[in-house]
Amino acid sequence: MAIGKSVIRKDAWDKVTGRAKYTNDFKEKGMLHAKLVTSPYAHARIRAIDIEKARSLPGVRAIITGEGLPLTGEDLRDRPPIAFDKVRYHGEVVALVVADTLVHAEKAANLVHVVYEPLPAVGKPSEALKEGAPLIHEQLGSYQKNEHTYPEPNTNIAHRTKIRKGNIEQGWAESDVVVETSVAFSPSDHVAIETRCATAEILPDGHIIISASSQSPFMIKRLISTYFGEDVGNIIVHTPLVGGAYGGKAPVQLELLAYLASKAVGGRKVSVWNAREEDMITSPVHIGLEATVKLGATKDGYIKAAEILFLFDGGAYSDKAIDVSRAAAVDCTGPYHIENVWCDSLCVYTNHPYATPFRGFGHSEQAFAIERAMDLLAEKLGMDKWELRRKNAIRPGHTTPTQVVLNRSNVGDLPACLDRLRELMEWDEWQRIEIDAYTVRAKGISCAWKTSTIDPDASSGVLLTFNPDGSVNVISGVVEIGTGTKTILAQIVAEKLKMDVNDVYVKMDIDTQTTPEHWKTVGSRGTFMAGRAALEAADDAIRQLKAIASCVLRASVEDLEVGYGKVFLRDDPSIYVPVKDIAYGYKYPNGNAIGGQIIGRGNYILRHLTPLNKETGAGKPGPEWTVGAEGVEIEFNRRDYTYKILKAFAVIDIGKVLNPKAALGQAMGAMSMGLSFASRETFLFDRYERVLNPQLRTYRPIRFGEHPEYIVEFIETPQIDAPYGARGAGEHGLIGMPAALANALSLAAEVPLNELPLIPELIWRKKKGDSHDSI
Amino acid sequence: MESSTKCEMQLLVNGETKSVVARQGDTLLFVLRNELGLTGAKPGCLNGDCGACTALVDGTPIKSCMMLAIETVGKEITTIEGLHNTPIQRAFVEHFAFQCGYCTPGFIMNAYALTETKPDADDATIQEWLESNICRCTSYQEIEAAVKEVLRQKRKTE
CATH class of the missing domain: 3.30.365.10 (Aldehyde oxidase/xanthine dehydrogenase, molybdopterin binding domain)
Structure with missing residues (x-):
């Protein structure tokens, strides 16, 4: 009756008439406004904060600094809501000004005078792990943490996930061919068009009323109770429609500031609203990564061993980056049957803005590393790249890296996805073709899989x-x-x-x-x-x-x-x-x-989920795996290194399709975000690890007209526990895009491209053998 | 402080004359949202980069974060709240050309002006107009389908 039809969305008419309301659309007379004072340094000691001048401006009601506040964090409590003693990233909040209007608050914020003593900053995770690297959290060993988080005191390692499956030595012994490759990219951003916003009001009877642009209203309630000792029943969180999230609104940040601000002005209602620049760097970002993958295979193309090292750039605070690094480890091999797996996934502290979930939760990142290695392996074997993936595709009866046995319900049909992708892309017709002296077309593919790794008692x-x-x-x-x-x-x-x-x-x-x-x-x-x-x-x-x-x-x-x-x-x-x-x-x-x-x-x-074993990673993190096969077709100009993405393909097994147009929208939107991330999005850091481009003019997501043609189909293998057999579908379109684009461009340009974003300058530098510094 | 620079102005918004008191430095976006309660125009960057605040001034789409309210006195302002059951709104609904909906009012205002003033727009023209807005949820293909359907209808009826 209603299932399987493209039922018009219930929010449709409100959204096309401007009547849909978001957190910052609810204004009240008399509401106060807060402005953040943020750090211009990535790593510095705070020597003094002078608020006198700012405090004396008309309309200013309170100025809050970081002294005496509890540390926060869901897995590891390492982050003061307002920096205290030192700042650890460019954009970190050092003070909060509350005033009658935003104009008053901004004027006063400019007059808060902070004396900093700059400290050496570290950006790359690999640098942060070196002996003598600046220590970002001196007190790491004393932080409160949950029982499944393993920080390594006196280092910059916030957490390490270990996967030990099978016998890696035996895997290498059985391998005729071995490849090793490394990939890297810096942090980037979610860029939800609605910047984050939170309001708070504390009533005389003790009720704390929060409104927040958030994916986690119930977690806000729990965390404010935990951090500040408030009765959880007194905390009420409202969340209206949210203007884009993509994981970036899962963490709890501004809500804590709004609560502190309201508390400082006797419970009056205060709004904290991010300007775009703050939303991009002060609030948490999309994680960066350095990874090394080593694969071993028999000469007929069966993969026998995988050794993987992920160094995630968690930024200055661990927040949800610990979980992201764990999720990447859970599915570290990609959707391939590999019996011998060794993986270490580290969440590393750096002086970058701190990281949090980004649509795909560590999986597009993981896939970029594995799928580049898969192409390399195919080349070394002299085997078709599709064939190598088809041969090793994971199936019921196989086990995942965390040793979950797959069955017909808990994993989708990857071979079917690959078979259909091959037809849609006309893979066998050509994979690289020279159109004229300068123009080359090429195709690249990638597989994708993902389970959720949310709390086992969610x-x-x-x-x-x-x-x-x-x-x-x-x-x-x-x-x-x-x-x-x-x-x-x-x-x-x-x-x-x-x-x-x-x-x-x-x-x-x-x-x-x-x-x-x-x-x-x-x-x-x-x-x-x-x-x-x-x-x-x-x-x-x-x-x-x-x-x-x-x-x-x-x-x-x-x-x-x-x-x-x-x-x-x-x-x-x-x-x-x-x-x-x-x-x-x-x-x-x-x-x-x-x-x-x-x-x-x-x-x-969710049923029968277990945490991962500390030494082997064995455990059941999620209920089911959605799988997919994805690809892109590009046209590359060998003269100026520019390219166009002509087509983007995805065949995803999302089980029963409940609403076809909505499902297509999820897949295509995710693909668009993946291509944007892969082709043009990154924060640019100077040598002091300050972000140079926290604006949409200099950080430029994909725009209308730059989009390729999207060709998406679904395979419908039911997950029998799920409503009408539907599988998770919100993220998977994104996962394969960065790798598929890199594979296509590497083929077109005839040079391995293992970094993101894939801008023409990168391709040019790689073609010239990295002999030119970046400009 | 800024009260000394506030002045009263008459704005013609969605066919109604409105009297507002605003600072001379207040943007049209600020006045629409905070003085007139027209929150359909959204702040996304306050820098002219994202297009979420697009409104029409004398039929031309402008980024209301980049125009002072006082500049629009004597001009006809149309916001998303001024559109009722137009073909472009229907097309956005039917083609699922929105998801979170935050960029949608700006996109629709821009696309509405395009389809009203340039029914013969070719792909290059459509891109030139619509690349001034960012949508982060859809793939743009859905928006393209919605706009092209309205253009097709317009050409048929003309």
Whole structure:
């Protein structure tokens, strides 16, 4: 009925008429505004902060500095909400000015005088690991941490994940051919067009009301309670629609500042809103990486060993970068069957802006390293690049790097994806073709896979309330960050209750006091977890409807069915009671009544997940793996090193497609983001590790007209635990794009391109043998 | 402080004359959002780079973060709130040409002006107009499909 149709999104008309509201659209007279004072240095001792002049300006209500605040962090508490004693990255918050208007606050912020003593800064993770490198966290050994985080005191290592599967020595012994390659890229940004925003108000009765542009409203509530000792029941977090997130709004940062600001002005409402420049470097960014991959294979192309070292650039604070580095380790080999695996994945501190999830959560990064090595291996073997991938494609019966045994439900059909990609790309026709003296066309491919690595006890709840006409409201903690998940939930509920999807309403915004918790809207887990909860809630509602109808119709509940706005007898649908007559209780002709409003409840928690073993990595981090095969076709100009991306392909096994147009949008949007990251996005750092381009004029995402033609198809291997068999689909289109683009360009330019972004200058430098410094 | 520079001005917004009191340095974006409650125009960069704040002034799309409110006195301002069930809005809905929706008002204002004033626009013209806005969720292919469908309809009816 509703499943499998391109149902128009429930938020569509609000969004095309300008009526959709985001956190910063809610203004109140008398609300105060905060402006951040940020560090111009990447690493410096704070010698003094003089706030006198700023404080004396009219309209200024408070200036807050970092003294006496608790350290924060989800896995490892290493970050003061406002820098204290020293700053560790360019853009770090050193003070917060609260004033009547933003103009007042900005003027005062400019007058806060901070005396710094610059310290040596370190940018690359490999440099940060060297003996004698500046130590970024001297007190690393004393920080509070959770039991599965392993910082290495007196180094810049925040965490190390080890994967030890099989016997790596035996793997090398069985290998006829060995290749080794290294890749690298610097941090970049999410660039959600809505910059982050948070407001806070503390009421006299102790209630703390936060509004936030966030993927994690429920985590904000928990963390403010943990960090500041507030009663968790007193904290209420609102999240309206969110204007793009891509992982960047999963961490909790500005919300803490808004809370501190409100506290400093007697609980008055204060808004903290990032300017673009702050959103790009002060708030957390997309992680950077240096990686080395060594693969061994038999001469007929079966991979026998993989040795992988990931050095993630976690930046100045570990935040969620620890989790990202762990997730990359979990799926370190890519979707290939390799029995002997050794991987160390390090989350390394540097003096860069701190990193946090980016759509794909470590997987496009991991794939860039592995898939470049796969192309190299194919070349050395003299084997077709598609053939090598097809031969080693992971299948049911194989195990993952963390030794999870795959079956027909928990992994998609990668061979089917590869077979279809080969046809769509006309792979066998040509892979490199010279059009004229300067113009070359080339194709590159990559595989992709991903499971989620969210907390093993993360849960999701859904409430269904009925309206007097029998229509239904869906209330879920999934944040509408653009993915359309709430529309999908409406489809799931409509299908289950056999009703028109137009009679299912969704509550778009979140209020943590009245909305059931969805842990965080991350990891392509919304449809699976909230979908399961919605199905359970629908079942609960059906039970209640049948119980009342059973009295009204004088029939056993076992003989009843719900659907089409009625509860009816299974063997004689002409005998029924309309849902609208029992949705708020049933009233007998004599005035007696039974029942009451139907309220369906459901929840879901992921099953049988375990943390990774510290020494071997063995463990089950996620419920299922979505797999895909992706490719690009480019046209390269050998004279000026420019290129055009002509076509981008993806064949992804997302299980049952619940809403085709929405699913295509997720895949293509993710691919676009992956190509933008791969082709042009990076922060540029000077030799003091300061960011030179924190603006959209100098940091330039892909724009209209630069987009290739997107060709996307889905394979539908059901995941039997998931609602109607759907798999995670929000991130996977991105994962293969950087590697596929690098593989195509390396082939076109006839030089290995192992760095991102793939700008013409990089290709030129590599062609010239790195004899030119960058300009 | 800035109260000394505030002045009253009449703005013609979405066909209605509005009296607002604003600083001479206030941008049109600031006045639309904070004085008139028209929050459809979005701040994205305040630097003219992203296009999320696009509105029409005398039918021409402008970045309202780059224009002072006082410059628009005597001109006709149209914001996303001034469009009702237009073909371009319908096309954005049907083609799923939005996701998070934050860049959408700016994109629609720009695309609306394009389809209204240049029904014969070729690919180069479409790119020249629409490359001034950034969308971070879609692939742009959906937006392209929506705009081209409206252009096709316009050509058919003319």
